[in-house]
């Protein structure tokens with residue numbers, strides 16, 4: 150069953166049950182209230198008449214004085230008043246109509262004849278009118294000597310009760326109709342959003358990521374649509390990055406291969422005689438193969454990191470020593486490029502637990518970036534200092550810098566600001582993952598034309614279970 154039917158159905162069910170219970174309660178209450186009012190009125194009059202009789206007429210003969218009694222009792226009453234003998238025979242009737250003389254058949258009269266107040270509600274046998282009757286025993290010297298009976302028609306009361314009931318029923322129906330239309334409207338707003346989402350998701354499964362789910366309302370479904378749209382953009386972006394990556398990697402792989410192939414052809418034709426040329430060619434082929442191996446290693450590393458298949462080989466790392474060692478390795482390249490290269494690390498820095506090979510990989514990546522994007526006469530500064538719970542190592546350059554929009558993406562795999570620059574765009578992504586494996590943090594701040602600073606925080610007493 151669809152959401153709309155389920156929603157509307159449950160709303161309708163709850164409303165109908167509530168309205169039904171309320172209506173029954175109200176109808177019963179209204180009826181009881183009106184009939185009870187009439188009855189109380191009759192009772193009051195009966196009570197008054199009975200006590201009046203007991204006080205002033207107790208010595209007199211009911212049968213003989215019936216006319217006088219009737220006058221007295223009927224004086225203040227709109228109801229039909231009857232005077233009866235103790236055995237239930239009608240003596241007087243205020244309406245003058247005397248349909249039956251034997252009234253003992255009525256429950257109220259029967260009860261009153263036994264000295265107790267009686268009440269009866271029912272249909273008048275002759276006129277078929279609904280009536281309410283109360284009978285009071287007239288007591289003299291502790292004996293029931295007669296009965297006074299008050300009778301009133303319930304036709305008017307019933308009509309009023311019926312009118313009110315009609316109003317209540319119509320109000321109930323209006324409430325049900327209103328709630329139903331409201332729930333239909335409400336569920337439509339939900340199902341429409343869901344249908345939009347489904348349509349967009351369907352198109353996306355078919356491979357069309359240019360569609361966007363329509364956002365109708367700023368609610369949970371709206372934010373779901375937003376997420377879906379964002380996902381689609383990410384897929385498109387990843388697809389683009391993947392294609393760029395494939396073309397840039399093929400290009401990167403092709404360059405050393407072309408050079409190797411060129412040398413092989415050269416050496417084949419005249420390498421045998423020319424010894425210096427042979428050596429030069431072999432040297433270049435060796436370094437180009439190394440470049441190829443490094444590149445393939447980086448790619449393999451990346452896929453391992455991405456699948457979480459890398460575990461750290463933890464050991465104590467003396468940060469300052471470690472940085473100076475790396476500095477020694479890279480200083481010649483910096484000198485070749487004419488970039489100033491400095492390391493500032495206090496000897497007193499705490500020894501941290503880390504995987505020195507992986508950490509070296511991170512530092513080489515960061516310094517490689519700094520060297521790649523820094524012009525001659527600029528400066529690269531590597532610093533290390535203690536921080537709460539660990540150390541912070543920073544690589545700062547005064548190079549080209551990164552724009553705000555690119556800064557948000559440079560850690561993404563395959564992302565390069567300049568699509569044609571050398572490199573696979575994996576360095577920062579790999580570095581960040583390694584730092585995260587160390588439970589550390591990698592932060593990049595940069596400004597175009599001013600330079601870039603990459604900071605890594607590493608906790609000092611890392612234990613990995």
Ligand SMILES: Nc1ncnc2c1ncn2[C@@H]1O[C@H](COP(=O)(O)OP(=O)(O)OP(=O)(O)O)[C@@H](O)[C@H]1O
Nearest residue numbers: 518519522550559565566572573574575576577601
């Ligand atoms: N120090 C920096 N100065 C300016 N731009 C930088 C710097 N470091 C990184 N970038 C930008 O971020 C991009 C991504 O860097 P990343 O190290 O991930 O990849 P890469 O250096 O291009 O390739 P790889 O490191 O895989 O050889 C770079 O292409 C460059 O555009």
Ligand SMILES: [Mg+2]
Nearest residue numbers: 514518576577
């Ligand atoms: Mg790099």
